[in-house]
Amino acid sequence: MEIIYNQRQRRIQFNSPAQTIGVAAAAVMLTVGTDASSVTIKWALSLLLNHPKVLEKAQTELDAQVGTERLVDEHDLSNLPYLHNIISETLQLYPAAPMLVPHELSDDFHRDPNVWDDPTSFKPERFEGLQVQPSRLVPFGMGRKSCPGSDLAQRVVGLALGSLIQSFDWKRIGEEEIDLAEGTRVSMPKAKPLEKTYFRN
Numbered sequence: 001m002e003i004i005y006n007q008r009q010r011r012i013q014f015n016s017p018a019q020t021i022g023v024a025a026a027a028v029m030l031t032v033g034t035d036a037s038s039v040t041i042k043w044a045l046s047l048l049l050n051h052p053k054v055l056e057k058a059q060t061e062l063d064a065q066v067g068t069e070r071l072v073d074e075h076d077l078s079n080l081p082y083l084h085n086i087i088s089e090t091l092q093l094y095p096a097a098p099m100l101v102p103h104e105l106s107d108d109f110h111r112d113p114n115v116w117d118d119p120t121s122f123k124p125e126r127f128e129g130l131q132v133q134p135s136r137l138v139p140f141g142m143g144r145k146s147c148p149g150s151d152l153a154q155r156v157v158g159l160a161l162g163s164l165i166q167s168f169d170w171k172r173i174g175e176e177e178i179d180l181a182e183g184t185r186v187s188m189p190k191a192k193p194l195e196k197t198y199f200r201n
């Protein structure tokens with residue numbers, strides 16, 4: 001591909017309209033991919049705030065595997081199965097890019113009671129011992145057109161979520177549970193923004 005910088009007009013040109021469309025589409029996908037990852041982190045934190053015992057278990061795993069002197073890094077991820085289970089369960093319940101998959105027939109495929117026991121409950125334990133590969137999760141799509149960013153997304157979400165769990169003791173502001181209503185953008189954000197109080201002893 002030939003990319004030309006047009007100095008007078010101060011803009012980058014591609015040598016065909018098809019290339020321009022291709023590069024624009026890639027930029028959109030990268031933006032949507034980044035958005036999907038950050039939306040997934042917010043859903044995971046919201047679910048953890050509503051399930052303090054799961055949060056405590058994740059913190060215990062991080063403290064045992066990584067310790068309290070440093071933040072989680074990429075090499076630790078393979079030793080943090082429970083953190084992965086939380087991410088898998090979050091993606092099953094709130095897949096961050098449902099509107100990217102126009103060829104999916106059922107909008108509730110990720111909560112199918114024929115596939116998942118008690119599908120609407122947040123139970124990361126259901127993935128225990130399953131060795132789930134990110135690319136095999138339905139929220140990343142299936143087959144040849146499945147998400148090429150699934151591995152990256154799992155790492156980014158794992159590192160960000162792990163660091164947030166390590167660094168703060170997350171608590172809800174009051175007794176009331178976090179509202180888990182779904183918004184309507186492409187990456188299915190939370191309808192209501194996540195508010196929280198947090199501290200780490």
Ligand code: HEM
Pocket residue numbers: 029030032033034036037040095096097098100101102139140141142144145146147148149150152153157
């Ligand atoms: C939690 C985060 C993410 C989720 C849930 C997600 C989900 C999806 C889904 C459902 C598709 C459509 C698959 C299909 O058509 O069957 C898709 C496509 C795609 N995703 Fe992701 N994605 C995420 C993160 C990312 C990241 C981080 C990147 C890249 C940096 C990325 C790049 C792409 C690209 C380029 C496509 C289009 C593939 C094609 O049409 O051939 N995604 N993603």
